[in-house]
Amino acid sequence: MTRSRKLLLTAVAGALIATPSLSQAATQSAPQRAPLTALSDLSQAVLPAGDAASNLSFDSRAALPKLAPTAAQRQAVARLGDAQVSWNASGTPRMIGVVGGALTGPSSGEPLAIAQRWLDTHRAVFGLSAADVSSLAVVRDHELPEIGATVLSFAQTFAGIESGLGAIMTVVVDRDGRVVSYAGDSVRSTGLSGAFKLTPAQALSGVVKSLVPDLKGFVAKATGEVLGGYQVFGGSVLGATQYVRKIAFPTPSGARAAYAVLAIESIDDAWAIIVDAETGRPLFRKSLVQHAEGTIYENYPGAKKGGKPKVVSFDANEQSPGGYLDPTGMVGLPGITLLGNNADAAKAWTVPLVAADQYNRTISPTGAFDFAFNDAWGTSNGATGSFVEDADAASVNLFYHHNRIHDEYYEFGFTESAGNFQLVNNEAGGTPGLGGDPIIGGAQSGALNLTSAVLALGRNNANMLTLPDGIPGFTNMYLWEFVDDAFEGEARDGDFDSTIIQHEYSHGLSNRYVGGGGLGSLGTGQSGAMGEGWGDWYAMNHLFREGLTRTAVTAPYVGDPDRGIRNWNYAKSPATYGDYGYDMSGPEVHSDGEIWTATLWTLRTAILKSVGGNQRKASDIAEHLVTDAMPLAPPTPTMLDMRDAILKASELRYKAKYTDLIWSAFASRGMGVSASTVDEADTDPVPAFDVPKKSANGTVAFKVVNASAGGPVKGVRILGGL
Incomplete structure (x- = not known):
């Protein structure tokens, strides 16, 4: 490594821990929010943030009429032979594949060239021209481990401007050079309307003004840096760094010149907002923050297994060749604080007023981070300031x-x-991806409870703010304490529940890995529910693999030991696809996410039986299937899209070995071969419990009898579900 390279790395690492002082953060008053804008006025102003922020996400394209494939497209599809094709609302293919087979024969050459050639050969299927295909930008070139399959994702460009939200085309090429599947959400029209009349600074200023109208003195000043393709702006009086990128906003009739603004008011309040580059009007908005309700411990303090403190090594391993404390990630430099190539942890007591209290750090001059956990917060029943005693242990x-x-x-x-x-x-x-983005963790986030007079943001929760590749993501663990009719449990520190930590980190995995990554990877409907469901599933799958539990529960430390903070133990959940929206409040990502987790847990249980009860082997096989499927799916997938992606992932890695088992697991949860859904936003999908092999399907007959008069009752509709 050259000296200049070392200096650069030192500067980057230093930048990660430069933030306002505690006194500055504590004295700054929380800005007032704008009143809720009428939904009918979306074309005129950016919706303000608020307490019901999760309900304020919107996409200006939602009301556009659906387009059917053209006759030319259908003729082109017919030339694909046995390929099965599903369609987007834009009239383009969503997924293309051959059950148990491939779309092409073997071919020599690099996977990238094979994928580009296939897209060009079949451009009529997508309604694109040769020029459209040649202008595609490579956004992902990634090999799935051990099986030699390569995932190639391309973003459409419009007059030379890359799409900033979807318009992704993903081709999977196996080790033999066969194109095995396609997934995407492309559009047929590739023209660009509008002009970049606003500057990036003007776009950012307009967004900030609409989010926090009473904020005075905000000045959008570029730092000169570019991260993940986004121009970096100082936070000014807002505090947190802001990001702006020039993009094309794709619609079925072409794209609009736009800016993608990552507006970060705090860790608990951050948004991806796309505005028209000519008028400043909002085109799209979604929250970047995912919430959970809500020496080291492998599980949680007091657990039957993994419940005792354990000393573990922070030294190098195959996945982290520089160890955990070397910011360069390469040479194993000794570290005196919790900052390395993969992660950066600090005590974030003032959050959500600032992004992270990076100055408030755990220090060990010897590199031995051995701190006792005395559970002062729990034993004192949440006494003011008691959390400080265990802050270092929590950070570690x-x-x-x-x-x-x-x-x-x-x-x-x-x-x-x-x-x-x-x-x-x-x-x-x-394509190596972009560096500069370790996960930043806030321990005991918001513990000072500075916002309690306005909004209790520092208790009974956890969150993950996922930003695009190249920009660090933030995750925060909170203290838990009794709140009448909200959280009626014991005082706990969420930093010590491994399932909560893994749930939140998994939001980063799914937001960056599904459907080519980017802002359009997950939506707020079925894919958002899967984002929550994946988090629970990965956490439990790890604990079962390591023999640390045999109870399929998320957050047992802070929640109920029998069901955690969810409605059921996942091994006992009755939820199916037909129960989507079962929550009393209607469709809700955490409740509906339980359907997805229960389905994946059913799949894992079936795999466990097939491998003779070997928990480690079952966990590995299931995790390969679930993880391999993520980049094979289209952006904002439905649960049925992900079912199909898992089937294709299984074919790539295990041939037909688990195909019947996968179908059986999904069918048992209402995602059988005849199940259907309109799109990712569909809140009333049609369940089905059948598998492709008709001989394996059964029938059930009901006879409804009039209890008073006797005899059959005609015209009765029988409904099942929760």
Whole structure:
């Protein structure tokens, strides 16, 4: 490594820990929010943030009429032979594949060239021209570990401007050079309307003004840096760094010149907002924050297994060759604080007023981060300030698990080229992804409860703010305490519940790995529910693999030991696809996410039986299937899209070995071969419990009898569900 390279790395690492002082953060008053704008006025103003922020996400394209494939497209599809095709609302293919087979024969050459050639050969299927295909931008070139299949994702460009939201085309090429599947959400019209009349600074200023109208003195000043393709702006009086990128906003009739603004008011309040580059009007908005309700411990303090403090190594391993404390990620430099290539942890007591209290750090001059956990917060029943006694232990536990999860997901394919979280990327070959983005963890986030008079943001929760590859993501663990009719449990520190930590980190995995990554990877409907469901599933799958539990429960430390903070133990959940929207409040990502988790747990249970009860082997097989499927899916997938992606992932890695088992598991949860859904936003999907092999399907007959008069009752509709 050259001296200049070392200086650069030192500067980057230093930048990660430069934030306002505690006194500055504590004295700044919380800005007032704008009143809720009428939904009918979406074309005129950016919707304000608010307490019901999760309900304010919107997409200006939602009301556009659906387009059917053209006759020319259908004729082109017919030339694909036995391929099965599903369609987007834009009239383009969503997924293309051959059950148990491939779309082409073997071919020599590089996977990228094979994928580009296939797209060009079949451009009529997508309604594109040769020029459209040649202008596609490569956004992912990633090899799935051990099986030699390469995932190639391309973004459409419009007059030379890359799409910033979807318009992704993903081709999978196996080790023999066969194109095995396609997934995407492309559009047929590639013209660009509008002009970039606004500057990036003007776009950012307009967004900030609409989000926090009473904020005075905000000045959009560029720092000169570019991260992940986004121009970086100082936070000014807002505090947090802001990001702006020039993009094309795709619609079925072409794209609009636009700016993507990553507006970050705080860790608990951050948005991806796309505005028209000519008028400043909003085109799209979604929250970047995912919430859970809500020496080291492998599970949680007091657990039957993994419940005692354990000393673990922070030294180098295969997935982290520089160890956990070396910011360069390469040479194993000794570290005196919890900052490394994969993760950065600090005590974030003032959050959500500032992004992270990086100055408030755990220090060990010897590199031995051994701090006792006395559970002062719990034993004192949440006494004011008691959390300080265990703050160092909490930071170390969070830092360790972030590194552990990094290594686990790296082993299963979430590497540099997949868009993982690392300060320095070391992967050779392919498209290496962007560095500069270790996961930043806030321990005991918001513990000072400075916002309690306005809004209790520092208790009974956890969150993950996923930003695009190249920009660090943030995750925060909170203190838990009794709140009448809200959380009626014991005082706990969420930093010590490994399932909460892994749930939140998994939002980063799914947001960056599904459907080519980017802002359009997950939506707020079925894919958003799967984002929550994946988090629970990965956490439990890890604990079962390591023999740390045999109870399929998320957050047992802070929640109920029998069901955690969810409605059921996942091994006992009755929920199916037909129950989507069962929550009393209607469709809700956490409740509906339980359907997805229960389905994946049913799949894992079936795999466990097939491998003779070997928990480690079952966990590995299931995690390969679930993780391999993510980049094979289209952006904002439905649960049925992900079912199909898992089937294709299984074919790639295990041939037909688990095909029947997968179908059986999904069919038992209402996602059988005849199940259907309109799109990702569909809140009333049609369940079905059948499998492709008709001989394996059964029938059930009901006879409804009039209890009073006797005899049959005609015209009765029988409904099942929760």
